[in-house]
Amino acid sequence: MADLVKITVDGRQIEVPHGELVIRAAQDHGVYIPRFCWHPRMREVGMCRMCLVEIETPRGTILTTACTTTAAEGMVVHTASDTAKKAQEGILEFLLINHPLDCPVCDKGGECPLQDQTMAFGPGESRFVEEKRHYEKPIPISDLVFLDRERCILCARCTRFADEIAGDPLIEFKDRGNHTSVETFPDLPFSSYFSGNTVQICPVGALTASAYRFKARPWDLLVVESSCSHCTVGCRISVESSQNHVLRFNGVDNGATNQGWLSDKCRFGFEFIGSEQRLRTPLVKVEGEFREASWAEALDVVADRLGAIIEEQGGDAVGGIGGARSTNEDAYAFGKFMRTVVGSNHLDARLDDGLDARFLAAVSPRAKIADLDRAATILVWAPDLKEESGSLYLRVRHAVQERGAKLVVVHPRRTGLDDRATHKLTYRPGEGPALLGELAGGAGDYAKVLETLSLGPVVAVVGRTGLTEQPQLAEEVAAFALSLPDAKVLPFARRSNVFGALDMGVAPTLLPGRAAAGDSEATGHLEAVWGPIPTQAGRDTMGILQGLVDGDLKALVLLGADPVRDVPAAGIARRGMESAEFVVAIDLFLTDSSELADVVFPAEAFGEKEGTITNLEGRVQKVNRVVTGPGQSQADWTILDDISRRLGKPLGFASAEAISKEIADVAPPYGGISWELLEWDAKEGAVVPYGEAGQPVAYRPDGVDREALAAMSRNPESGAFALHLARTLYDDGVLMRNSLSLHALAPGGAVHLHPADAARLGVSEGSLVEVETVDASVRLPAVIDPSLATGVVYVPFNQPGIPSLGSDLSVVVAAGEEVSA
Amino acid sequence: MIEGIIVTAVANEVHEAFVYIRGEYPKPARRVQQAIDEAYAAGYLGKGIFGTDYDLDVTVHLGGGAYICGEETGLINSLEGKRGEPRIKPPYFPAAKGLYLMPTIVNNVETVSNVPHILAMGADDYRALGHADDTGTFLFSVSGHVKGPGNYELPHGITWRELIFDVAGGIREDRELKAWIPGGASAPWFVPEHHLDLEITKDATAKAGSMLGSGAVIVMDETTCVVKAAERVVRFFSHESCGQCTPCREGTTWMEMILRRVEDGFGRSVDAELLLDISDNISPGLAWPPKQTTICPLGPSAVSPVTSVTRYFRDELMQHIEQGGCPLG
Ligand code: SF4
Numbered sequence A: 001m002a003d004l005v006k007i008t009v010d011g012r013q014i015e016v017p018h019g020e021l022v023i024r025a026a027q028d029h030g031v032y033i034p035r036f037c038w039h040p041r042m043r044e045v046g047m048c049r050m051c052l053v054e055i056e057t058p059r060g061t062i063l064t065t066a067c068t069t070t071a072a073e074g075m076v077v078h079t080a081s082d083t084a085k086k087a088q089e090g091i092l093e094f095l096l097i098n099h100p101l102d103c104p105v106c107d108k109g110g111e112c113p114l115q116d117q118t119m120a121f122g123p124g125e126s127r128f129v130e131e132k133r134h135y136e137k138p139i140p141i142s143d144l145v146f147l148d149r150e151r152c153i154l155c156a157r158c159t160r161f162a163d164e165i166a167g168d169p170l171i172e173f174k175d176r177g178n179h180t181s182v183e184t185f186p187d188l189p190f191s192s193y194f195s196g197n198t199v200q201i202c203p204v205g206a207l208t209a210s211a212y213r214f215k216a217r218p219w220d221l222l223v224v225e226s227s228c229s230h231c232t233v234g235c236r237i238s239v240e241s242s243q244n245h246v247l248r249f250n251g252v253d254n255g256a257t258n259q260g261w262l263s264d265k266c267r268f269g270f271e272f273i274g275s276e277q278r279l280r281t282p283l284v285k286v287e288g289e290f291r292e293a294s295w296a297e298a299l300d301v302v303a304d305r306l307g308a309i310i311e312e313q314g315g316d317a318v319g320g321i322g323g324a325r326s327t328n329e330d331a332y333a334f335g336k337f338m339r340t341v342v343g344s345n346h347l348d349a350r351l352d353d354g355l356d357a358r359f360l361a362a363v364s365p366r367a368k369i370a371d372l373d374r375a376a377t378i379l380v381w382a383p384d385l386k387e388e389s390g391s392l393y394l395r396v397r398h399a400v401q402e403r404g405a406k407l408v409v410v411h412p413r414r415t416g417l418d419d420r421a422t423h424k425l426t427y428r429p430g431e432g433p434a435l436l437g438e439l440a441g442g443a444g445d446y447a448k449v450l451e452t453l454s455l456g457p458v459v460a461v462v463g464r465t466g467l468t469e470q471p472q473l474a475e476e477v478a479a480f481a482l483s484l485p486d487a488k489v490l491p492f493a494r495r496s497n498v499f500g501a502l503d504m505g506v507a508p509t510l511l512p513g514r515a516a517a518g519d520s521e522a523t524g525h526l527e528a529v530w531g532p533i534p535t536q537a538g539r540d541t542m543g544i545l546q547g548l549v550d551g552d553l554k555a556l557v558l559l560g561a562d563p564v565r566d567v568p569a570a571g572i573a574r575r576g577m578e579s580a581e582f583v584v585a586i587d588l589f590l591t592d593s594s595e596l597a598d599v600v601f602p603a604e605a606f607g608e609k610e611g612t613i614t615n616l617e618g619r620v621q622k623v624n625r626v627v628t629g630p631g632q633s634q635a636d637w638t639i640l641d642d643i644s645r646r647l648g649k650p651l652g653f654a655s656a657e658a659i660s661k662e663i664a665d666v667a668p669p670y671g672g673i674s675w676e677l678l679e680w681d682a683k684e685g686a687v688v689p690y691g692e693a694g695q696p697v698a699y700r701p702d703g704v705d706r707e708a709l710a711a712m713s714r715n716p717e718s719g720a721f722a723l724h725l726a727r728t729l730y731d732d733g734v735l736m737r738n739s740l741s742l743h744a745l746a747p748g749g750a751v752h753l754h755p756a757d758a759a760r761l762g763v764s765e766g767s768l769v770e771v772e773t774v775d776a777s778v779r780l781p782a783v784i785d786p787s788l789a790t791g792v793v794y795v796p797f798n799q800p801g802i803p804s805l806g807s808d809l810s811v812v813v814a815a816g817e818e819v820s821a
Numbered sequence B: 001m002i003e004g005i006i007v008t009a010v011a012n013e014v015h016e017a018f019v020y021i022r023g024e025y026p027k028p029a030r031r032v033q034q035a036i037d038e039a040y041a042a043g044y045l046g047k048g049i050f051g052t053d054y055d056l057d058v059t060v061h062l063g064g065g066a067y068i069c070g071e072e073t074g075l076i077n078s079l080e081g082k083r084g085e086p087r088i089k090p091p092y093f094p095a096a097k098g099l100y101l102m103p104t105i106v107n108n109v110e111t112v113s114n115v116p117h118i119l120a121m122g123a124d125d126y127r128a129l130g131h132a133d134d135t136g137t138f139l140f141s142v143s144g145h146v147k148g149p150g151n152y153e154l155p156h157g158i159t160w161r162e163l164i165f166d167v168a169g170g171i172r173e174d175r176e177l178k179a180w181i182p183g184g185a186s187a188p189w190f191v192p193e194h195h196l197d198l199e200i201t202k203d204a205t206a207k208a209g210s211m212l213g214s215g216a217v218i219v220m221d222e223t224t225c226v227v228k229a230a231e232r233v234v235r236f237f238s239h240e241s242c243g244q245c246t247p248c249r250e251g252t253t254w255m256e257m258i259l260r261r262v263e264d265g266f267g268r269s270v271d272a273e274l275l276l277d278i279s280d281n282i283s284p285g286l287a288w289p290p291k292q293t294t295i296c297p298l299g300p301s302a303v304s305p306v307t308s309v310t311r312y313f314r315d316e317l318m319q320h321i322e323q324g325g326c327p328l329g
């Protein structure tokens, strides 16, 4: 905590931290100093000169910018003296002389700082009779963003964001003086994953988003705060709608999570909510064809067929996959449904993400996102955060770039953070365990890396770098990381509310509240509310699918899950579903998986229902209803509750909020977390375990197990390629598929090869390369990728236009004909 | 200069020096480079200079053609390969956070070049040159309507009359002197009625409301249209503004447009006051030395010609407006 100093602002004495910027100090005490270029999350540049104030100094009173002046003991600030006001008016007049004043047709009109400050601080009329500056009206600077240079006031917020925050310096000022303008570089669009933030922070309507242009006026928007569910950070957003249509997401500055930023996937990935393709009625398959059915009809079919299987073969013959796309309340209902109504322990919210449920839910000590701001060293042995979790990527980047934290990145390929890494270790998939062994041993070149990692506090972001990685490796990495000084682990998996679903017990090894399945005390506590639960060992997602293929399982319940697209072993997923006697799916869309179901219920989407979600650090936040779902769609819990009634074992839920109370009862770590708390007191959310509650399972991997590592390591036979299969920000997932402006941005299928391998095989950039899976064979263009180790092939997972490629694909690298240009 | 650099570097324990030369001056840059190469060859620069264990490297850097890179922090940005934009002070005082955020001393070539002479002559003898208030010599670059334009090294303390009429040979075609700019385009103008017999020292010039600045003296004779001259100077600054600060970027261009409109015969009676008020919004109070609403002094520099014209030549300005054009034809 910095020392406090006393300063006087407009005659009022206030106490502020020493060195705090005057503009922030004043604002924290209710005095708003007008500004354009200053942004609380970026370095100050003092360019627009709007924040001029008078400050008394020992050398006399000076007129200076409040955004570049730091508070010191005894400072006396006048924000509205005659001189300060004259200067502020002068700046506004200067900004307006060349401004086109097309407010009536400007997206920003009504929420425009230039407009607002002109009303508050500006001159009455224009004294400018010369000709205004002219530019070609809006030009696209990326697929998502337009730039109107006539409206631009050259505050450099956008260019600074691109450079300082996003690390994509793709826009810059060109020329100088009165001819200065924001430009992209020739033939290089502003194709940053974070471009939309510039639209939000532009203090005028110079930058507009293609998804929102001319759609609405700010005063017509209904604004509700919520949390994004595209990845596991749970960035705080404002959901803005008009006439029951979601029109826009904006970032909300939650210091604990996103600090106001959003990746473009999160900002623009809402189109799926209003998609025409959404399911509106229940569907029942009759003779291989879906037909629309009434709610009662569909429930009858489920009661008959699922009921019969449970009756005849026991609940153990039924598996349940999903819950990661649901709220905690929905996921809890799913777990309770599977365990008490169906009577099965085969349930899993992970779609073969590969990480142990106990590790994800209960690794300890577990880092908070904000710990990154205090870490001396950050270890990222996880997926490329830029592709999988934009705001976490920004947070790590910021810690390194602006605060000087050391960064060690370990990954089979280049990642977005490499340019900031103190050390980057690249390895072949399969050889991760061997690498970890060597790193932990600290011999040779690894000594330096180990030295960097020995600077605590250390925060380690640990996940599975790709879908072909040995699943147990992450735990060994976590064990290694926790041996470092003052270390904490942030477990990483990306699927929206997977951490919440695991906390709700949607995993074969977990009960609600991070308790181990089979633990007698936890089971007793739970059964007091739930009644008896099954005791047999449960299967995870792959186990369930394999069980269906083998005939051990007969039926499947899918809750917002698309295993055919999302599980790396797509073939098994498809065959499993085809072998099942009965599949019921609760979904937003007909997906490659729900297509194979017998009954499909239309579910409500994010933005259409209330509840809570839990992010990767265990932070619980509230999500809210903004629009109503299409047609007859219902919340997951309602649908499950309806089915349970028909099966004669009603779950008996009255509302989502009632479920949240039951969660607080049966899951001690969630005790005390109520919707009320989240809405009124815990604006940044509440971290589980909450309050005094401990957590039943504390998963503490202890020490690197060298034998386990040696057993895990697999070296591809010489000549064969090791496959790296990893996700990209934009892909062919069902939500992206139905968010049209983003779907087009997916990179598409490709086979990445090291230049040496490519040369050896006579493959050049763009040559077609044959890729075979058990079920399919496709030809994909080659990409020469020097960031790979030799002997590695990287294929981006789940891309549009190609069949789902599992991890069991074999790559036949043979140069085909060139792709014509 | 090289000798001065070496002395300055040793005195400050510096091992890297840069000579920054505007991009428009490739020939002088080549000459300087040649001199530096010779100094390296002679062992005055490089590793272990003069046989000591002291290392000193000197690098010549050509700018991209921006006047503003004469401002020390703009120069530093340019040296780092960034846009030539002055930095905010605080925190970027070069002595604390300069080039690559390391402590940096930025001095004019002229200043550094004086160092060896001061050392050679001894401080007392050097001080004996020039004026008691302002010792030593000074480089004047006299241009404009004089018979003998050129660069002159002169002791401080002579008068403007001596400089213009004796040293520079008087006014071309023996016309009347109308005004002169005493120290570079940013300096407020001087006029014969008030300033001819003023001694040329820093203090005396400042007291009279201007500065010696770069020593670039621009002399204007009676045929000069002051509105056009002011427009030309303001245009220079609006062209050279780096564009960061709103008042400088917008204000200088606005003033340039007004002056051109007045010169073109479309002046309005409100324009004189408007020009002064715009000036006031760039340089509050129109005081000397100027206050500024900007980051660096370039913006306020563009105010000098405007205040000079309104102070000394208001009648001529108003004639432009009333007659719809330049009274001088
Ligand atoms: S486009 Fe907007 S954010 Fe960027 S410089 Fe212009 S006004 Fe500022």
Ligand code: SF4
Pocket: B068, B085, B086, B240, B241, B242, B243, B244, B245, B246, B248, B249, B294, B295, B296, B297, B298, B299, B300
């Ligand atoms: S006053 Fe002008 S030249 Fe100086 S920093 Fe500001 S805009 Fe750039």
Ligand code: FES
Pocket: A034, A035, A036, A037, A038, A045, A046, A047, A048, A049, A050, A051, A052, A065, A066, A067, A068
């Ligand atoms: S807000 Fe302070 S100069 Fe722009």
